[in-house]
Amino acid sequence: MTDRNAADGPTGDDLAWETLDASTAYSCDGFDVVNQSVRLPDGTESEFDYLSESEAVVVLPFTPDGDVVVIDEWRQAVDRVNRGLPAGSIEPEDDDPVAAAHRELVEETGHEASVVDHLTSVEPANGFADSYFHYFVAHGCEPTAEQRLDHNESIRVETTTFDELVEDVRTGDLQDGRSAFAVLHYALFEDGSSQR
Amino acid sequence: MTDRNAADGPTGDDLAWETLDASTAYSCDGFDVVNQSVRLPDGTESEFDYLSESEAVVVLPFTPDGDVVVIDEWRQAVDRVNRGLPAGSIEPEDDDPVAAAHRELVEETGHEASVVDHLTSVEPANGFADSYFHYFVAHGCEPTAEQRLDHNESIRVETTTFDELVEDVRTGDLQDGRSAFAVLHYALFEDGSSQR
Structure with missing residues (x-):
């Protein structure tokens, strides 16, 4: 990095x-x-x-079938349910951002990944915040555990297709910019199948 | 929207x-x-x-030659010079986000656009902020005015190529996530020439 x-x-x-x-x-x-x-x-x-705030991780988690695990989560700052990707702060017990990505994926979705790769890291809003988001793609994600949510997390786990996520970014239906960035980055640089 | x-x-x-x-x-x-x-x-x-905070605009400004007008700006929250796109809050005098995009482009770069089109709008960090960024692409941008910076803006105006910006997002050199999102969105959905 x-x-x-x-x-x-x-x-x-x-x-x-x-x-x-x-x-x-x-x-x-x-x-x-x-x-x-x-x-x-x-x-x-x-x-x-x-x-x-603490540095954070955002995870784009693919199942073995190539679907994406997403979460519908209440976001109090914008007063609505938000569809997005698992994400969260790096905690003191995390050895590094990769460990945080594995942990957040399990905690928020109950899925475990076989492999997690770093995509990029960016500052989402450096005009007013020192926030730093580390982006990862996770492959081979399968449900192997229960969600372990923080006391104030209200989350429902769903799966969708990657193409649908790309389309939702294009139309503006995916309003979560943090998650939309992961979708665009992966679509443009990693996803050989999507020459749109 | x-x-x-x-x-x-x-x-x-x-x-x-x-x-x-x-x-x-x-x-x-x-x-x-x-x-x-x-x-x-x-x-x-x-x-x-x-x-x-107020809603904001981010502008991807192309010159008539197809280059991109960028700014190198001191970002105190991350203690470094940041290369990025013109951006700023929507002010009470702006009739709408399009007007704000025209105004910010002039104020921060001294360039005027012949046309400004809406790309998308997203919440960059809705876990902790109600921020809402409206993204625009501006075409036909030419230097026709002096910069009119706010008292605490430290900005230098440069031009670069769009391909270089895309490459800087890929490598992680463009750390400004707000600007990187505009580059990715345009590259994937608007730029017919860049089937990468």
Whole structure:
């Protein structure tokens, strides 16, 4: 995985901000808000706030038949049931993101994968959050365990076809951008059968 | 654009949470944090916090030659220069997301588009935020104005090829997931020339 703190191509000298002070301004179960005093490139001082959370994994899980295991989950932030892929924060007990991908797949869907491969890692919203999503594809996923949901997870497990997911991204019916990104990435770079 | 509050396929009855109370727990320049008291499907009461912000636009801007206008921007939340696409919040003066796309393109890059088309709209991180990104492709973009940056924007304008952007998403060098999503969506569904 790449060093996300390396400047992305160009050197950042003349664009960089200087951090003068930082503190946790708000803290809750899922994230912190960090408040910073900063000096902008023109020398003026300002404030900046961002959401800070653990790195997370997103898993695109295929069954041995080539179907995809998806979850319908209540998403309180948008007040609706969301169809998407298993995903969750990397926990202290996870040795690495791969271990987290295996664990989240079991916990949220009751499926175990025979193999999990890294697809890519991106920052979904780096204008206001330090979130970092590690994407994986899981093959050979079969139901071998019970769901072990966190106390506040409301999830139903379903299967669908990959082609249907691609079509739902195209039409906008799959509104979960985190999951839609995995579908697009896999369709374009990994799925030899889908020359659309 | 679809009704994002409609249940996504299945009815949400048995998964839905009940909101008992809600208040703004933290407020800053870019977003609010909303704290809610909720009742989970099993009847237990709990707390939930999420980040609330304005809807935003992301623009994939092509020049008449078919190159893409990109920006290198300091992103304080991840402490680095980020290569990405022009993007920003929809402002009260914008009649609709299309108007916001035209405005952000001019403000951040000094380019004006001859036509702007809606690609799709997604929630990038609906586990912890109500963010909603409206994606547009802009054609015929030419430099006709000066940048008009907000006081805390540190941006350099560049051009690159679309193929290079696709390759940077494939390799993971384009770490900005918000921009990478636009590149993948356009490559898979709109770009007839790129049967990769």
